[in-house]
Amino acid sequence: LSSAEESVKSLGEPLGLQTSGADQLQSSEPSESSQPSTPLPLPMSNLGPSALSIQEMVAMSPELDTYAITKKVKEVLTDNNLGQRLFGETILGLTQGSVSDLLARPKPWHKLSLKGREPFVRMQLWLSDPRNVEKLMDMKRMEKKAYMKRRHSSMSDTQPVESVLQGTDFVQASSPQHHPQQQLKKPRVVLAPEEKEALKRAYQQKPYPSPKTIEELATQLNLKTSTVINWFHNYRSRIRRELFIEEIQAAGAATAEGVSPTVRPSKASEGDSCDGTEPDTTADENKPSEEAGSAGKEPTPSHSPTPRDPTTSAAEGPGTSGQSGASSLALFGFSETAPAASSSSSRNPKDSNLRKKKAANLNNIIHRLEKAASKEDPSEWEF
DNA sequence: TAACAGTCAATATT
């Protein structure tokens, strides 16, 4: 613990972040509430005057079951009609989107950084507060009241009253202060499904594309280089995260019971249309869907188990870039392991999805292996 | 310096 505390010290005060204050309604009163449902190991020795900062608590916190915590939080919130926005802003200091993401795909405790654990500690703290719901509902009422008031007082007075949070108004004024008119906000880039497909395919070949490859992709897809780079960063990290959840899900299911094919209908991932290069003969469920031509500016990327044509732009052919000597082996077409087509039950799209992700992860590992191989000192091999 | 981890916040979906 002492070592843990020291590591906290370094993080001490630099809370300079633009993090909106206004929260911290944390009442760390020692009201020992022996919640039967949750282990609740947090409220450790509460020394009188010591109002441990959350960071200190995070550092000292024992392992928490992030999955259980999010599950419980979701339950409490829905049971009481409390939204993620309110909960996030008042309890966690996070935005609605972040809360949604966090609740839906919590990373396992051991994979979280100190910073990443904070929201979970706060949630645990909140869950252990006997008055949590009551307090939130009060906040809700107050907000509504304030809202009504505003709306009333401003009949013709048009003043949306921006939120108190930082007004990050990105005004990409190409020409300084000329047009006081509508601010040209940086338009949000929205990748077309075909572009995502191409990027995913490229990822399958090379999770860590060289700057040269990235440049090629950007050109071929007509995207900014930074967009491609960002996409890869985001994709890698999100793929990783999904593996985590499937990991715990599998673990949980395994413990749950023995053989009954009771598939957890958990409303998890929906089939992502992507498809790996798989000449695989496995009779994949072909959803005959596919609407007729719609505003497609390009013939829908061929789905169907047909050995996809390499014509479609993007994604360099395997042979192409032979540049970086070492790599090039990271290619997993991953054909079925099990000989006969999948047997019993579960012919879930999620199944092939999982395979895909695992394959992606393997490629990832290979990348790191290759990287490690270039280091003489085996001690640096983080495996 | 590239890759990450956390988030934000604009959009998409429900």
Place this chain on the structure above:
DNA sequence: AATATTGACTGTTA
């Protein structure tokens, strides 16, 4: 209206 998704941004890390 509430919740989910996701490109981009900020601060770390090695």
